[in-house]
Amino acid sequence: MKKKLSLFLLALTIGLTSAQAQIQTPQSSPAATVSQAIGLGTVTVNYSRPSLKGRKMFGHQLPYGQIWRTGANQITNLTLSTEMTIEGNKVPAGTYGLFTIPDKTEWTIILNKGADQWGAYTYKEQDDVLRFKVKAQPQKAKVEHFTIQFADYTPTSATLSLSWENTGAQFSISQDPKEQIMAQIAQEMAKTDIKSGTYLTASNYYYDNNENKEDIYKWAKAAVELDSKFWTNFYVARAAALNGKCEEAIKYAKAGLKMAQEAGDQAYVINNQSIIDQCSKK
Secondary structure, eight states, rough: OOHHHHHHHHHHHHHHHHHHHHOOOSSOOOOOEEEEEETEEEEEEEEEEBOOOOOOOOBBTTTEEEEEEESSBBOOOOSSSSEEEETEEEEEEEEEEEEEEESSEEEEEEESSOOOOOOOTTGGGGEEEEEEEEEEEOSOOOEEEEEEEEEEEEEEEEEEEEEEEEEEEEEEOOOOOOHHHHHHHHHTTTTTSSSHHHHHHHEEEEEEEHHHHHHHHHHHHHHHOOOOOHHHHHHHHHHHHHOOOHHHHHHHHHHHHHHHHTTTTTHHHHOOOOOOHHHHHH
């Protein structure tokens, strides 16, 4: 009888434990992902977001000068889809553990081969790929939840910002795709069957980067000849004005203006009218 009772109690305990294991509750430090396209690549950060909950962190629960997982739970991972430049240092594509060493006036930022590990317990300095220092960034208001976000972004750069409590740190990430893009343009322009969109993309890239203005005009005109729309007319008008061909610029801008008005696209109404106004003053 005692043996049967013991087996019953054991089965009941196992059953209760199994049931408890299936109870789901919100994570106290929920997982988060932030991602930003930079140049021709993408930077992705996977991390967990601990909260203060009335605690004092830096200098107390997180002592200054000690390695930190830069979040909670699993080490924060930073993934580069292509080679990037971080604070002036080239870093190959890959996934890295983002460790930090916070201090009163500066933070040490570390990219380490040890991605996907739990916490900083098995951190090895010999696996560091990059290590540099940045100034600590005082926060205007207390940050309750640890936050990683991108700021100050341009098509080829961004700042990665870390903030929690009354402090934080930030560092630059960039990717200069010019060499790749110029090679693509040269390859596409050597073809015999070039689409309007290809001409327009090449023309716009040259315009935005102050490259050969004659090519800007030549490619924009080729684009509008293949596909006359209010936007292609604007781009060839802009390119003509850049090359001092104001009479031609006005002609294309007027054509683009009429099409934009008919299409109800106010942005290109303004764009084409601006070329007309600009060239009419000359």
